[in-house]
Amino acid sequence: MIPWRRVAWPLAGLPVLALLAFGLTRDARRVDSPLPGRLAPDFVLETLDGDSVHLTALRGKVVLVNFWASWCLACVAEHDVLVAAQRRWGPEGFQVLGVVYQDTRPNARQWMTERGGDWPTLFDPGSRMAIEYGLFGVPESFLVDRAGRIAFKQIGPVSGDALARMVPPLLAGQTTSETVEHRSPGHVRSSPEFPTAGGERREP
Amino acid sequence: MTRFVGQLAILLALATSAAGALLAFAAARGARSLFPARRAAGALLALVALAVLAMEYALLRHDFSVQYVTQVGSLETPVFYTIISLWSALEGSILLWALILAVYTAALAQWQRRQPDAGVATGGGYTLGTLFVVNVFFLLLLAWPANPFGLVSPAPMNGPGPNPLLQNHPFMGVHPPLLYLGYVGLAVPFAFAMGALFSGQLGPAWPRAIRRWTLVPWGFLSLGIVAGAWWSYEVLGWGGYWAWDPVENASFMPWLTATAFLHSVMVAERREMLKTWTLSLVIATFLLTLLGTFLTRSGVIASVHAFTQSLIGPFFLAFFGVTLLVALGLLAARAETLRAPAQLDSPLARESAFLANNLLFVAFTFVVLLGTMYPLIAEAARGVKVSVGAPYFNRMNVPLALALVLLSGLGPALPWRRGSPRAVLAKLRWPAVGAVVVGIVCAAVGVRAFGAWITIVLAAMAVGLLVEETIGPARARARAHGEHPFAAVRGSVLANPRRYGGYIAHFGVLVAAVGIAVSASYRREREWTLRPGQSAVYGRYAIQLDSVWALEEPHRDAVIAGVHAFRDGQPLARLYPRLNYYRNSNQPIATPAVREGAEDLYLVLSAYAEDGSTATVKAIITPLVTWIWCGGIILAAGVVFALVPARVARR
Numbered sequence: 001m002i003p004w005r006r007v008a009w010p011l012a013g014l015p016v017l018a019l020l021a022f023g024l025t026r027d028a029r030r031v032d033s034p035l036p037g038r039l040a041p042d043f044v045l046e047t048l049d050g051d052s053v054h055l056t057a058l059r060g061k062v063v064l065v066n067f068w069a070s071w072c073l074a075c076v077a078e079h080d081v082l083v084a085a086q087r088r089w090g091p092e093g094f095q096v097l098g099v100v101y102q103d104t105r106p107n108a109r110q111w112m113t114e115r116g117g118d119w120p121t122l123f124d125p126g127s128r129m130a131i132e133y134g135l136f137g138v139p140e141s142f143l144v145d146r147a148g149r150i151a152f153k154q155i156g157p158v159s160g161d162a163l164a165r166m167v168p169p170l171l172a173g174q175t176t177s178e179t180v181e182h183r184s185p186g187h188v189r190s191s192p193e194f195p196t197a198g199g200e201r202r203e204p
Numbered sequence: 205m206t207r208f209v210g211q212l213a214i215l216l217a218l219a220t221s222a223a224g225a226l227l228a229f230a231a232a233r234g235a236r237s238l239f240p241a242r243r244a245a246g247a248l249l250a251l252v253a254l255a256v257l258a259m260e261y262a263l264l265r266h267d268f269s270v271q272y273v274t275q276v277g278s279l280e281t282p283v284f285y286t287i288i289s290l291w292s293a294l295e296g297s298i299l300l301w302a303l304i305l306a307v308y309t310a311a312l313a314q315w316q317r318r319q320p321d322a323g324v325a326t327g328g329g330y331t332l333g334t335l336f337v338v339n340v341f342f343l344l345l346l347a348w349p350a351n352p353f354g355l356v357s358p359a360p361m362n363g364p365g366p367n368p369l370l371q372n373h374p375f376m377g378v379h380p381p382l383l384y385l386g387y388v389g390l391a392v393p394f395a396f397a398m399g400a401l402f403s404g405q406l407g408p409a410w411p412r413a414i415r416r417w418t419l420v421p422w423g424f425l426s427l428g429i430v431a432g433a434w435w436s437y438e439v440l441g442w443g444g445y446w447a448w449d450p451v452e453n454a455s456f457m458p459w460l461t462a463t464a465f466l467h468s469v470m471v472a473e474r475r476e477m478l479k480t481w482t483l484s485l486v487i488a489t490f491l492l493t494l495l496g497t498f499l500t501r502s503g504v505i506a507s508v509h510a511f512t513q514s515l516i517g518p519f520f521l522a523f524f525g526v527t528l529l530v531a532l533g534l535l536a537a538r539a540e541t542l543r544a545p546a547q548l549d550s551p552l553a554r555e556s557a558f559l560a561n562n563l564l565f566v567a568f569t570f571v572v573l574l575g576t577m578y579p580l581i582a583e584a585a586r587g588v589k590v591s592v593g594a595p596y597f598n599r600m601n602v603p604l605a606l607a608l609v610l611l612s613g614l615g616p617a618l619p620w621r622r623g624s625p626r627a628v629l630a631k632l633r634w635p636a637v638g639a640v641v642v643g644i645v646c647a648a649v650g651v652r653a654f655g656a657w658i659t660i661v662l663a664a665m666a667v668g669l670l671v672e673e674t675i676g677p678a679r680a681r682a683r684a685h686g687e688h689p690f691a692a693v694r695g696s697v698l699a700n701p702r703r704y705g706g707y708i709a710h711f712g713v714l715v716a717a718v719g720i721a722v723s724a725s726y727r728r729e730r731e732w733t734l735r736p737g738q739s740a741v742y743g744r745y746a747i748q749l750d751s752v753w754a755l756e757e758p759h760r761d762a763v764i765a766g767v768h769a770f771r772d773g774q775p776l777a778r779l780y781p782r783l784n785y786y787r788n789s790n791q792p793i794a795t796p797a798v799r800e801g802a803e804d805l806y807l808v809l810s811a812y813a814e815d816g817s818t819a820t821v822k823a824i825i826t827p828l829v830t831w832i833w834c835g836g837i838i839l840a841a842g843v844v845f846a847l848v849p850a851r852v853a854r855r
Binding site for chain 2: 008012013016017019020021022023024069070071072073076102103107
């Protein structure tokens with residue numbers, strides 16, 4: 001005879017375990033993003049060399065807006081992916097735009113000299129553009145199609161595979177967009193969603 | 205080199221704790237000496253301490269080839285915050301966890317050496333062995349999924365620094381260690397419970413040992429929770445101290461069950477009743493610490509405190525599952541032995557009060573657990589994401605909390621076994637009169653919020669009973685020995701530190717309860733945009749903005765408003781609310797300026813004009829917030845008093 005009373009106690013714990021195991025398969029931080037499919041927020045920003053770049057002026061190209069910082073570890077590996085992408089698709093109308101996030105000009109210049117990369121490096125005073133784009137942290141990238149709409153958003157380092165899947169159709173003029181953002185490990189979550197005051201940043 | 209030392213120390217500590225577990229269990233089974241296992245406990249502590257020192261060295265040297273340092277370190281972070289960044293991210297906080305666990309393990313081994321009889325009677329090797337197994341789990345985390353000493357190559361030149369909120373206030377150096385001393389220490393009572401169940405030593409020794417070994421972590425946990433509330437009040441700039449966030453709940457649930465345990469264990473000790481229940485509470489407390497950590501560290505539930513998700517989720521789930529099944533299985537297997545020889549004699553008895561207390565605490569725990577887990581349940585059942593907010597928790601828990609305050613004003617009046625209604629009423633007479641007087645006075649001076657009023661009245665009744673319980677025995681003593689009344693109070697209190705320590709802790713909780721009720725009911729706030737030199741009046745208060753200026757510090761920039769505060773026309777304080785801008789965050793962190801008192805004046809700089817011509821300042825006025833912090837300190841004093849052994853106190 002099975003001693004049901006003894007077996008029943010431990011069995012009572014199983015539903016809890018099942019629920020928790022289910023929880024592990026979810027990503028609590030994955031949220032539907034309103035950005036993909038919308039027009040990319042416009043900006044005019046100054047580059048390291050003092051030129052200015054206007055996003056609207058690049059309409060007709062496929063643009064990858066990439067937020068990074070020299071203190072960001074995951075950006076190191078991502079950088080090589082960007083270099084390869086610019087080299088491969090640049091002639092067909094693909095353009096990387098690097099946006100330096102919470103960092104200094106000398107750090108950014110040293111980084112670009114050491115690691116290479118033939119694209120404009122932009123400065124974002126007061127992180128205004130980062131706020132416009134609803135940045136979570138770095139690295140984070142937004143792929144803009146030829147019509148100026150955000151086709152794809154990547155939180156965390158962007159992979160070569162993802163670009164190989166997304167960029168050629170966009171270059172071919174398609175505007176299909178994925179409606180959720182993608183996340184990869186190695187992303188520095190910079191700003192926890194605490195109730196902070198909405199003060200404006202003053203340029204130091 | 206540092207990496208190598210740290211890695212090696214962790215691997216050796218892992219091997220040592222595994223060996224310690226085997227040695228301890230072997231000693232328990234073969235009745236061999238526990239000496240080698242005790243040695244292992246000492247070695248374990250030395251090795252984990254070495255790993256922590258290696259990490260601190262790497263942090264202070266800004267050794268960015270160490271994975272954890274690249275995550276939380278930066279050249280600009282001040283030294284103090286660099287040292288405490290040991291616990292500002294996942295891997296480091298697990299390292300701190302392992303250190304505290306090793307300290308408790310070594311302390312338990314020492315205790316078993318000094319008190320061999322009590323050690324054997326409380327499971328001996330099984331107890332120590334269980335604690336070693338818990339060590340094995342946490343060291344396994346450090347060796348594999350949460351390895352802080354991983355290699356980063358090429359090493360970056362600088363790192364992002366700790367999360368801005370964790371380097372915004374020195375209290376960050378106090379709150380996490382206190383909380384961990386409590387949270388981690390609850391593994392020791394669990395080890396005692398498992399030791400008792402494994403060995404079948406279910407006699408009178410274990411309740412006493414577990415009670416003392418629970419009081420220490422419980423005291424730390426209480427202080428840690430209060431310190432966390434105070435930190436959130438001082439740092440987060442919303443004027444509150446508790447938000448029912450999953451991480452707050454994770455620390456609060458074990459506190460609730462541990463508190464229930466501290467009451468039920470007295471019944472187990474005196475009357476040998478409620479033993480299964482009491483052991484279940486100890487086990488539930490430990491399981492809730494694991495569950496809380498799992499929920500908040502694995503990314504299962506989104507929380508403002510949650511760290512990035514990692515492989516530790518599955519590890520925690522596996523450990524939680526094994527612990528749950530083994531503990532419940534053992535309890536079931538020993539159910540017959542644990543059956544109480546006696547039954548409740550009368551509803552009008554101390555035992556019944558403790559039972560009611562336990563039911564309320566467990567209901568409280570269940571409400572908090574349900575609210576914390578509900579998002580997960582809803583997603584599993586309906587596939588939608590929901591969040592459970594403060595209104596649910598407040599509506600469900602406030603009646604339970606009030607019932608507990610009421611009970612604390614009745615329970616101590618009841619004698620063990622069977623009380624006579626007449627004697628109980630005699631004890632309650634003066635406290636009840638006092639409560640009625642307090643209630644009338646409060647209503648007369650304008651306490652109109654019912655929640656605050658009823659809390660004050662019930663707390664007054666409970667405090668009255670504590671006074672009665674102190675004066676009553678002293679009066680009898682004074683009559684018997686002809687002592688001076690003060691000497692008699694002193695004598696009777698010192699003769700029973702355990703009881704009066706408990707009363708002091710009760711008093712602390714009551715003080716905090718009044719603080720919570722009044723501050724929640726009478727909080728008010730207002731916001732103005734002021735030009736320098738301009739002032740604004742708010743009730744009895746006036747504030748005048750002097751100037752707004754920017755300040756550059758190595759690790760952050762800040763905008764500061766200098767404000768003169770007045771009360772009733774008299775200068776009160778000069779306050780400097782500020783907005784801090786950290787490099788690794790695009791949101792400013794508002795740091796409030798607080799003038800503490802019977803009524804706190806809490807100023808937040810919420811916005812400013814870029815040219816410094818105006819600043820928007822919010823004032824939050826909250827009465828009796830300080831009572832909450834004082835209550836926590838009084839409670840801790842009660843724990844200390846209860847732990848002072850009676851003979852030392854008599855001396």
